[in-house]
Structure formats: C-alpha cells, structure tokens
Amino acid sequence: MPIECDYLIVGAGFSGLVLAERLSSQCGKQCLIVEKRDHIGGNAQDEYDDAGVLIHKYGPHYFRTNSPRIVEYLSQFTEWHPVEYKILSWSDGRYWNFPINLNTFEQLIGRESSEEEFAAYLAEKRVPIDNPQNSEEVIVSQVGWELYEKFFKGYTRKQWRMDPRELDASVCGRIPIRTNRDDRYLRENFQALPKAGYHRMFQRMLAASPNVRVLLRTDYRELLPHVRCKHMIYTGPIDEFFDSKLGRLPYRSLDFQNESFDAAQLKEREPIAGKAGFWQPAMQVNYPNDHDFTRIVEVKHATGQRCENTTIVREYPADYVGNREPYYPIPAPAAQSLYRQYAELAEQEKNVSFVGRLATYRYYNMDQVVGMALAEFEKLPAS
Secondary structure, X not given: OOEEEEEEEEOOOHHHHHHHHHHHHHHOOOEEEEOOOOOOOHHHOEEEOOXXXXXEOOOOOOOEEOOHHHHHHHOOOOOEEEOOOEEEEEEOOEEEEEOOOHHHHHHHHOOOOOHHHHHHHHHHHOOOOOOOOOHHHHHHHHHOHHHHHHHOHHHHHHHHOOOHHHOOHHHHHOOOOOOOOOOEOOOOOEEEEEOOOHHHHHHHHHHOOOOEEEEOOOOHHHHHHHXXXXXEEEOOOHHHHOOOOOOOOOEEEEEXXXXXXXXXXXXXXXXHHOOOOOOOOOOEEEOXXXXXXXXXXXXXXXXXXXXXXXXXXXXXXXXXXXXOOOOEEOXXXXXXXXXXXXXXXXXXXXXXXXOOHHHHOOOOOHHHHHHHHHHHHHHOOOO
C-alpha cells in the first residue's frame, strides 16, 4: 500500500525539522521526513564521542542571532548556555588575537597602543578601493597587505582552493575588523548553544510533532513511487533534484580528524592552553599559513561540559568528490550563474518548496535557515 501524507520533507536538518514541527503542531498535517543519513539534525548534529566529550560532528555550529522571534521559537525546545565565541590565529609561530582588533595591533608592534594609533595605522596601510569587487580587495581596502597576508590570504586559499581575488567580497567581508579591544568572533546580540546539545533540541522538536514520521538511511527517490503527498519540501542540493542535467554545482567539502586527550595529557598541555582541562587556549584556532588544515576546534570551550577528557578536531578542506558531503557553495560568478538556471527550473515546480542552504545554493547561518523555514511555513498551502 502507498504511504500517504500531506507533506513529504526531504532532509532532517534545521529546515526540514522546523517545517515539520510547524505543520504538525500548528496545522495537524501529516508529515513524512526522509533522511539519507542515520541521524536527524543535518550538519548541526552533535554527539558524545568515545572519550565522553560532546562534539559537533560536522564542524562547529556557533548559534547566534539578532532575531528575538527565532530565539523565542527555538526556546520552546531548549534552554540555552550563553557563550562568547573566542578564536585565535596561529601565524609566525605564535597565537594572535582574531578577528583583528586593538589587541592584535599591540601584538604586532610589541607594546601598548590606543584606538587612535591603530586607526591611524590602518588609514596608512589601507589600499584605496572605493567599491571592492572580491575578497582580496575587501580586506586590503580595510587593513592593507601585511595583515591580509598574515591572516586571510593563506586561509582563504586552503578553504576554497581559489585565490581570494576570485571569490565574492562577502567571503572575507563577513569577518569584522575592529579598532577597539572587542575580540568576539561574532557580532550578534544573542550568542549561545542549546544547553543539552543540538540533538536533544531536535528530539524535543519531533516530540512536539505528533503527526511526523521520520525515515533514516533512506533515499527519497527510492521512496517516491510508494508515496502519495500533496506537497514536497526539498532541502537537498538543488542540482541533484534535477539530476544535474545542467551540470553539477560546485561545493567545497571537509575532512575531519578527531584526537582525544585524557587528564594526564592535558596536564602537560596546561602551560599552552592556559587553563586545566583543555588542549588549546581558545575554542577555535585558525591556521592560515601553516599545515594543511585550516583550523583546530576544541568545542568543549563553548559547551561548558565538565569532564576530564577533551577532543580536538582538525578540519581539512577537500574537493567535493566521491562520498564527501557538500558543505560550502562556491561564491564565484560561474557557480552563481549555474545556480540561477536551476532556480528558474525550481520556480516551475509548483508542488515543491526548495528551502535551506543546499536547495538555495547559499551559505546561511543557522538562525537564517530557521527564519527561512518559518517564512516558508506561512506560505505553504493550507498552513
């Protein structure tokens, strides 16, 4: 017998879960979520590893937002652990404060300084570019060549396997430059992690959705002949929906190398980490110029977990080939041109909604994805 539902939702990440929860709890709709992985939550999945450390399986997910509406919505399913995300950069054999701020400048000149002196330094070093067209131009127009090459050029090349001048200005333009001592990584007013972890939050969303069924380890294409639904919500790669008939959209992927340490090992690292129980002095350390990896993340700094062990994760940028996951859409003109062609095809699919990062081929923060899903809910038939 066919499986009948009101909505077939492809993907159990933020987009799919938010829409399923809304459609079920608010409208009583029958939703079937189909997920190819063996877990819910998409790339925001977190889990306890063999060392008992709560890790973010697919790279760090630093939740932040300026939207009270989104905080209010997600707070139905989680309490919050407030965090100020702090990162460092390793260059020239030392740790540097990052993003660039007055503390970074004082490290550069080897003495105390002032906002006025740093502002004057930047004014002298900036390359005058009125309308920066790419990532190289957007940074050198703010800080000049020395700081660009120390913190941005190598990192960007490793991450994207492209020169910064080939990438949209938004890639590096997302990173703040400050003349004061504010060394927070992010600008948003609300910065926190789900207190019990993302996975528990997602479980609670499903628990509040009585009419939602989830099928894991399932390819939705194999299921389609057996499903009768009124509407599909698709959150996967948009080119795959159309069998890549116009060509494959390019992505960058990642390989993760985890390494755990016990209490004795961490005791030896304490002079470097600066405090007991940690391997490195900050949650995230960027490696713009040394090593093949781009960063080492020790998310225990952010989660506030109390345990003797810790785990660090080295991230290696990788080509999107084989069984690797698509993480980052390529922010370059040719890729955007191809996406627009797929977007035109998507507009012709009247009974399909394309929602989320992969379906819209754009890098969104988690709060933006939640906001997109909530907005889509309000537009859906009979919602």
